[in-house]
Every structure is written in C-alpha cells, then in structure tokens.
Amino acid sequence: MNEELRQFIKECLEKGIDRESIRNVLLEAGWQERDLRSALAAFSDVDFPVAVPRPRPYLHAREAFLYLVSFISLYVFAFSLGTVLFGLIDHTFSNSLNRYGSSPSTGEATAIAAVIVAFPLYLILMRRLASAVATDPERRQSLVRRWLTYLTLVVGAGIILGDIIALLASLLTGDPTLNFFLKVAAVLLIVIPIFGYYLWDMRQAEDEVSISVARATPVLRALVIVAVVVVVATVGYSIYVIGTPGQQRDIRLDRERVNDLRRISNNIDTYLELNEEMPASLLDLLGPQYYVRSIEDPDTGAPYEYRILEDTDYELCAIFAAEIPEREVERRPFLETIWDHGPGRTCFMLTAKGEKG
Template identity: 30%
Template sequence: MPQPPDLAAYVRDALRDGQPREAIRADLSAAGWSDTEAEAALAAWSDRVTPAGPVPRPVRSGAAREAVFYVLLFVTFGMVAGNVLSLAFEQIEAWLPDPGAPARYAPRGMRWSMAALIVFLPAFWALDRADARAGRTDPSRRHGSVRRWLSAVAMLIAVIILMGDALVLIYTFLDGQMTARFLVKSVVVAGLAGLVLAYFRQTRVPGDGAARQPAGWAMAGLGLLVLALSFAVVGGPAQGRAEQRDRARLADMRTLARDMVRCDAFDQDTLPDTFDPLSCARDRRELTGFASEIAYSPAGPEAFELCTTVEAPVAIRQYDVTLSEDTACIRTDLPG
C-alpha cells in the first residue's frame, strides 16, 4: 500500500534529526498508526544518514495487486447480490402469485441466476475470507484508496436504491395499488441494499474489519437459501433435459401441423377420424424421434388437433398450446 506523504515525511525528518527507530515507532503507535504502517514507514529508509538526510530504500508497490483483489471482491459481491435479488423475486412470484395473471414459470432465467450464484458465491466467500485474514494481520488495509473508493461507490448505489425503493413504495401505496407481493419485494430490495451498506461501511474505528463479517455471512447465507429454493422449483439437470425434450415435441407438432395444411393426402373437406401426421411430413430431417408419438384428431368441421404426451407440463406456457394433465395439444384451423 502506498505510504501517506505526511507519514513518510515525518519518519524522514525524525531519522534525520537522529531519533532512534524505537522512539519513532512508539510515537507513531501513540498517534494511531498501526504496527504494520509504522514498520513499513521505517523500512522505507535505510540506517545510513547523510547530510541530506536518511537514504531511502527501493519500495516495490503492491497497488496493482491490491486494486485487482478489491475489484474482484466488488464484482463478485455485486454478482451475488444481483442474482440473489433475481431469484428472490422469482420465489415471491411462486409463493405470492398474481391471481389475475397466468402462472409464471421462467426456468431458463432462474437457471442463469443459479449458475451465476454457483460460480460467484464461492469466489466471493474465498475473497472475503482472504480479506478478513489479511485485515487481522494488517489493519491498515481498510484504509487503502482502492478499497475506500469501491466501498464509496457501492454505498452510493445502495443509498440510491434505498431511496428509489422508498419512493416507489410510497407512490404505490398512495395510488392504491399496494399488494402483499409488492410489499415483500420492496422489503427484499431494502434488505439487500442494507446488507450492501453494512458490508462496505468504511471507518477508521478499530475492529471495523470484524464488524463487516456478519454482513458477508448474511449475504452468503441468503445466496445458499435462494439457491436451494430455486432447485426445488426448477429441478436439476434431469428436469432441464425433460423440458428440452418437450420443446422438441412441440416443435415437431408445429412442423407437422403446418405440413398437413399443405398436404394433398390429407382430406380437408371431410376430416378423417384417424390419420398419420407423419405421412404429410415434407422433410423428415426437420423432425425428431418424438414425432412418431404425435396423435391426430379432428376438432370440428374446419379444424384438427395434434397431441402428444409431455414430461414437464409445468414448463409449457405457450399461447398456442393447450394442456390437459400431461397431454399437450395444438389446434390448427383450416383455411376457408
């Protein structure tokens, strides 16, 4: 960490005046400088004193390494906080759904946030523990310029979010649109912003590094909680593979429905009671092996349906698909 100019100047002048190093160290400690800062300031000067003053030793700056470390800590904390918020909102939508809106299920968005937490949460935890250990060894780390600047930026963002959250909450209340779901979301946003303020709080009061640990523990705990709840909602890889297979089945149904409308072998004037949709396939290379499971049935004098069994009906939320338990159907109206 770069030394403050006033500290370096004081040590230089004291050594030039012939003061012993132990006395200088004691004076610095009495003034509030940490042992690490005092040792670094004294180590910057050799024991040789010339008429011009003490001879400085070459100092290798660790500012770049410190900057990289704290930027990584800042980024990982931000990624954890952002994805915790995203998954918390999805949980609120699941537990407090809007009665007037269709059921919400967004597995892909949730899985992106889950993947981000799986990557960034351990990275944040490792960086946070490393910073805590280094802070106990060298309390002067909490005064680093890079850390203080990033902390100030994070706290500014958190304060702006808190004020915006309060603004929207009050407006919604005054406008008569307050719901339990909205209130819980607002509380979650305020709570996360408060955690950011607690984590990045910067002060020269001794023990500040220790005071920051509960906020780090709380953020890590929230990350694990929403991750576990999200796995319960969207399942693991097996559920994802089932949804992929269902998407292939729906794509096959749409392709065959389009081909049947233009198929000469399909009698559109008098719809047959039974028909093999694959006989109208224009290019079977566009289809998957699930196409053979698709069943045809007439749906009136000028429409027909193609149906298939799906594995994950909860994941099917598409406007042209009707569901009955584990059967998905697509209705096609014939041109007049």
C-alpha cells in the same frame, strides 16, 4: 490529507514537540480529531532528528485484481439474489397482475447459478484480502479498495433511496400490493447489510482505527454465518420451486414437442389449402413450401403419430414426460389449452382449416 496540516506537524516533530502537544494545539485551533489522527499517523513514532514518514500503502497488481474480482462477484451475487427472491415472491404470491409472459424458469436458473458461483467466490476473496490487511493494516488505505468501496456505497444508497421513493409513490397512487412490499423488503434485505458493512469498514479505515481481532471477528463471523444460511435457504427453496435439472430437462423437451406439433398443425392447414386434400403422412410436410422443423420426437427420434379421422379431422399424438408446470398453465393464452397434456402418450383431436379466402 491537508498538505498544510501535514507540513505543520512535520515541522513540529522536527523541533522535538511531542505529539500530544501538537494534537492539543491543533484541536484548539479548530481542526477535527479525525484529521489529526490521520495526519499524525503519517509519521513514524521513532527517535530521529527529522520527521520520518510512514510508508504509504502500495497495492500490488495481484491485490488490485483480487479487489476488482471480489467487488464484481459481490455485484453479481446481489443482483442475482434479488432476481431469485423476486421469482420466489411471484411464484408464492401469484396474482392476476403478474401472470404475464412465459415461464421465467430459465432466468431463475441463471440467477441461481450466478448466486452459487459468485457468493462463495466473494467470501473466499474477501477472506484472503482480510488476512492480508490483518498482516499489514496500511493496505486498508489502498486507493483501489477505497474507490470500489465508495462506489458500492453510492450504488447501495441509490438503491435504498429508489426503493423508498417507489414505496411512497405506490402508496400515494393507492395501489400497494403484497408483491410490491415483499420485493421492496427483499431489495432492502440485500442492500442494507452490504451498505452497512462497507460504511462501517470505511469509517474504520478513515479514522485509522486498528480493529481488535478479538472484538471484530465474532461480529463478522456471525454476519457471514447469517448470510450463508439465508443464501443456502433461498437457493434450496428456489431449486425446489423450479424443479431439479432432470425435471427442467423434461419440461423443455415437452415444450419442444408442443412447438413441433403446433408447427405440424399449421402446415397441415397450408397443405390442405394448397392441395385441397389432407397429407397422407407427415413426410408430405417436408417440402420447401412448408416450415416444419421436425416430425420426430426431440429425445427419442421416433416420428410423431398422425392419423386422418374423417374429412379434415385428424389426430396428432406424442409421448410427453411430465405435467405442464402450474405457473405455465396460469399464464398461457386461452387458445393454448388445446395442447394440454400429462405424462405419457397424449393425442390431440384437431380439424384442418385450409379454406381459401
């Protein structure tokens, strides 16, 4: 608030000049309506010889903590929801440009867990803080709240601007893809409602407008309901795509079995090179010169099956829990196809390569 304006209003009130006259003369002098509302609201409308200042908003440490946690949970939720949506887009609209790396299910699972935790926490904290503001509207002017809100607006504006620039750059380079457009839309779907809500809220706070509960509550309730529906639908579909916790456990165990068999195969090659003969059993690979981590199933503890067929041909067998996920099949290197498996007992016919030189 402009100190010169505040002092002028204070002196006028102490001289008994009514507020409407003060307002009109300041408008004629070129002051903005918003500044006048804020300055006049700083003094209580009570009958007293001198101007009585209103109490300035004071934020207790507990409320500051709640605001900080609520905004942190908002940032975690928004970032994680974006990660989940990106994963769904890549899965649903997979193409040759995004078939890289290993399965992102671990990252998606972390993002889903973050959404499940952060979104309800944010709603609960904001409901509690909104109730406190409804009881004492002056709390809307707290510095912590205002700074965090403006930080959110700056971040949101930066993301929106960056998305628009990236979109135009993609169009100018002639490489727009469906995945790219969908990801831009996903980011805007997350950022614009957050940006719009906090921009509206800060305009109300700066204008010192007393929001009618009857008018504001239905709008906010509708916004919350839409957000809950979108989040629940996104999380539900994501869990359907990446699989249930039990399915994910089976996939991880199968992945570990393949890794064990790959190490065993490599060390059979080393054994043949060092000893010029095939190992009689997998126990021969447990010496210090080998790097076999395990010759047993990670779940049951049963040893993997090993059988020499002819010369350097041999067979490795393991019992798998599930099919290889489709997206892992699409993204893995060609040489990894030798480890294709389905559920149940699967044997791999291999040939040791232990020639020196």
